[in-house]
Amino acid sequence: MNLHSLFCPRSIAIVGASDTLFKWGAYIMSNILDGGFTGKVYPVSVSKSIVFGRETYKSVRDIEDKVDLVFITTPARTVMAVLEDCRDSGVTNVVMVTSGFSETGEDGSRMEKEVERFAIENGMYIVGPNTMGIVNTHCSLYATGSIVRPVPGGISIVAQSGNLGNQIMEWAEQEKIGIAKFVGSGNEGVLKVEDYLEYFMDDEDTSVVLMYIEGIDDGKRFMDVASRVTAKKPVIALKAGRTQSGSQAAQSHTGAMSGSHVIFESVMKQTGIVIARTPSELLSLSAAFDSFPVPADNRVGIITLGGGWGVVTADECEERDLSIPPLPDDVMEKLDKRLPPFWSKANPVDLVGQPDIVLFEESIEYMAASDSFDAIITLGMVGSKQFALRAAEAAMNLGNLSKAEYQKFKDNLDQYQMDFLDKIILITEKYGKPILPVSLAKTDYDEMVHQLKGSKYKLVIYGSPEEAVLCLQKMYHYSRYLAKRRN
Amino acid sequence: MREIIMTAVERKQAALSEYESKRVVESAGVVVSGNRLATSRDEAVQMAATSGYPVALKGCSPALTHKTEMGMVKLKLKTPEGVAEAYDEITSKGVGLDGVIVQEWVEGDNREFVIGMTRDPQFGPCVMFGLGGIFTEALKDVSFRVAPLTEIDAMEMIDEIRTQKLLGEFRGSSPVDRKKLAEAIVGIGNLSSEYDEIAEIDINPLVIEKGNPVAVDALVILKK
Numbered sequence: 001m002n003l004h005s006l007f008c009p010r011s012i013a014i015v016g017a018s019d020t021l022f023k024w025g026a027y028i029m030s031n032i033l034d035g036g037f038t039g040k041v042y043p044v045s046v047s048k049s050i051v052f053g054r055e056t057y058k059s060v061r062d063i064e065d066k067v068d069l070v071f072i073t074t075p076a077r078t079v080m081a082v083l084e085d086c087r088d089s090g091v092t093n094v095v096m097v098t099s100g101f102s103e104t105g106e107d108g109s110r111m112e113k114e115v116e117r118f119a120i121e122n123g124m125y126i127v128g129p130n131t132m133g134i135v136n137t138h139c140s141l142y143a144t145g146s147i148v149r150p151v152p153g154g155i156s157i158v159a160q161s162g163n164l165g166n167q168i169m170e171w172a173e174q175e176k177i178g179i180a181k182f183v184g185s186g187n188e189g190v191l192k193v194e195d196y197l198e199y200f201m202d203d204e205d206t207s208v209v210l211m212y213i214e215g216i217d218d219g220k221r222f223m224d225v226a227s228r229v230t231a232k233k234p235v236i237a238l239k240a241g242r243t244q245s246g247s248q249a250a251q252s253h254t255g256a257m258s259g260s261h262v263i264f265e266s267v268m269k270q271t272g273i274v275i276a277r278t279p280s281e282l283l284s285l286s287a288a289f290d291s292f293p294v295p296a297d298n299r300v301g302i303i304t305l306g307g308g309w310g311v312v313t314a315d316e317c318e319e320r321d322l323s324i325p326p327l328p329d330d331v332m333e334k335l336d337k338r339l340p341p342f343w344s345k346a347n348p349v350d351l352v353g354q355p356d357i358v359l360f361e362e363s364i365e366y367m368a369a370s371d372s373f374d375a376i377i378t379l380g381m382v383g384s385k386q387f388a389l390r391a392a393e394a395a396m397n398l399g400n401l402s403k404a405e406y407q408k409f410k411d412n413l414d415q416y417q418m419d420f421l422d423k424i425i426l427i428t429e430k431y432g433k434p435i436l437p438v439s440l441a442k443t444d445y446d447e448m449v450h451q452l453k454g455s456k457y458k459l460v461i462y463g464s465p466e467e468a469v470l471c472l473q474k475m476y477h478y479s480r481y482l483a484k485r486r487n
Numbered sequence: 488m489r490e491i492i493m494t495a496v497e498r499k500q501a502a503l504s505e506y507e508s509k510r511v512v513e514s515a516g517v518v519v520s521g522n523r524l525a526t527s528r529d530e531a532v533q534m535a536a537t538s539g540y541p542v543a544l545k546g547c548s549p550a551l552t553h554k555t556e557m558g559m560v561k562l563k564l565k566t567p568e569g570v571a572e573a574y575d576e577i578t579s580k581g582v583g584l585d586g587v588i589v590q591e592w593v594e595g596d597n598r599e600f601v602i603g604m605t606r607d608p609q610f611g612p613c614v615m616f617g618l619g620g621i622f623t624e625a626l627k628d629v630s631f632r633v634a635p636l637t638e639i640d641a642m643e644m645i646d647e648i649r650t651q652k653l654l655g656e657f658r659g660s661s662p663v664d665r666k667k668l669a670e671a672i673v674g675i676g677n678l679s680s681e682y683d684e685i686a687e688i689d690i691n692p693l694v695i696e697k698g699n700p701v702a703v704d705a706l707v708i709l710k711k
Binding site for chain 1: 613687
């Protein structure tokens with residue numbers, strides 16, 4: 001099943017196009033036009049002759065050019081006629097935004113069956129019905145009902161709830177986490193979550209698949225597709241309905257302990273899907289997998305600006321299947337030459353409150369270069385500028401520092417931090433190991449994802465040790481899953 | 488095995504008897520404790536002599552679900568007289584039996600596990616492994632995988648339970664042979680994929696004898 005022309009159309013028609021604000025036909029149309037889609041856009045309307053300054057067509061049949069994708073936003077009772085127009089015009093891809101199908105009851109289910117039959121008979125790919133729409137950032141196609149425009153990147157999303165998908169894209173937009181494609185799968189009358197998953201497997205723009213799942217129709221096919229996709233790229237999923245207890249009457253003890261969610265989680269483990277427990281975790285994990293390499297094994301080196309934080313992080317690691325091996329002799333020697341005599345002499349390496357960028361960079365590189373570690377967590381260098389800034393601010397408030405001097409000081413500190421993060425990306429590249437910086441003080445204007453031009457890796461700056469450790473744990477589990485199946 | 492299952496289906500049994508259940512899971516690769524069915528007192532005594540003392544006797548019928556509560560289980564019998572007496576007692580309860588199971592006494596080391604199977608409406612047969620014995624449902628330290636499953640899957644199920652320490656060397660007992668455990672789990676998965684007639688399976692307890700898993704009780708429930 002190739003959904004390429006659905007996600008990368010050269011021409012689009014919108015049936016039910018409108019410029020009456022707060023109508024779906026207006027949301028979709030204005031989002032597509034304003035979002036910068038470079039292909040052709042044809043509004044189709046029986047009631048309006050001009051929409052957003054463009055002349056409309058009465059029917060899809062009237063459009064002379066080839067149309068790659070049709071959005072349908074007109075009421076449910078009209079869709080079969082529109083589908084027939086589409087078929088007659090050679091259209092094979094449809095996004096059916098229209099609601100009023102199986103989600104409303106028996107009549108709706110019957111209509112949805114009719115749509116499905118029609119699609120199968122005529123070889124049509126239909127998203128929805130009752131979908132939020134689709135996005136492909138790499139061709140500036142933003143075609144969802146709510147306007148969210150994350151930057152282009154490697155994460156592709158399939159969500160069985162359009163709202164939740166939108167919320168995740170909104171966070172991604174705010175945090176500049178790159179998104180490749182989005183689809184709200186809606187009622188899945190024709191195309192199912194497995195179809196999108198399978199398409200993302202070979203999609204070159206997709207490096208990570210993010211899924212929000214409420215239920216699936218074909219368990220065996222889902223497992224088959226999922227295990228093939230995870231062998232190629234990570235899939236992160238949130239399955240809703242954790243607390244729903246199994247409703248089937250069981251006669252055995254085994255049956256009494258199963259239940260749909262327990263089984264679904266087992267399926268995710270069996271097929272190598274990374275399990276997220278909340279929507280924010282879903283995005284955070286996807287960003288990690290999209291940004292830096294997975295660890296080969298579970299041995300973590302910790303470098304910290306202060307002792308307490310190192311201990312807390314080490315505890316988190318131990319409780320999450322990660323190990324904190326002792327410092328090997330060669331690293332010990334190298335660090336000993338650079339650090340004051342009272343340094344920790346152990347992993348976690350405590351740099352005893354010295355926010356010295358060069359010292360941090362060197363220590364990180366010694367650790368990353370060592371065969372004893374598979375991943376590095378570094379705490380406190382990033383964000384420490386905040387405290388220097390506050391001291392400068394106090395001095396400025398007291399008249400000891402001019403506003404210009406303060407600004408210059410601030411600009412310098414910001415630049416140092418950027419340079420430091422660039423350096424960490426270079427070390428990540430050089431050794432192919434994940435390095436996770438945790439910020440001492442993350443502010444609203446600080447970026448979450450740091451990029452360096454020309455590098456295939458990015459850094460995610462974590463707000464807390466526990467978030468960094470959680471991401472590392474899930475990456476280790478994925479890496480272990482793959483390693484066991486490669487041998 | 489096909490014969491046991493098909494006969495039971497034809498007879499509209501809700502479940503297989505313990506004797507039948509054990510034969511079926513044994514065919515799937517699960518080691519079961521000595522499983523012989525006596526239909527007379529003399530036969531029971533003879534079987535006990537063959538297997539060696541001590542033995543356990545259990546009333547056997549597909550309709551029997553609460554054997555212990557009904558006084559149908561006699562444990563650790565050490566003499567022919569004891570066996571004869573137990574046989575008479577079990578058969579005098581007025582319950583129709585297929586016979587009486589004569590089972591060699593397995594000296595487990597207090598560690599008890601469970602292997603089970605249930606069918607999920609979405610994914611089909613799912614195999615369970617975990618902590619067995621009487622606390623199984625209270626502690627719920629179990630893991631599931633969809634059948635058929637690979638040995639790697641089974642190993643990961645074993646690694647997943649919280650009470651990992653019980654699988655290692657424990658209070659002087661040797662570590663559990665994980666490979667044998669995995670083979671049993673894979674076997675139950677294959678059995679369930681092959682026989683649609685089986686609805687659910689409980690192998691509980693699965694005791695550990697010198698590091699090896701041995702099923703001392705099994706229940707195979709058939710589809711309605």
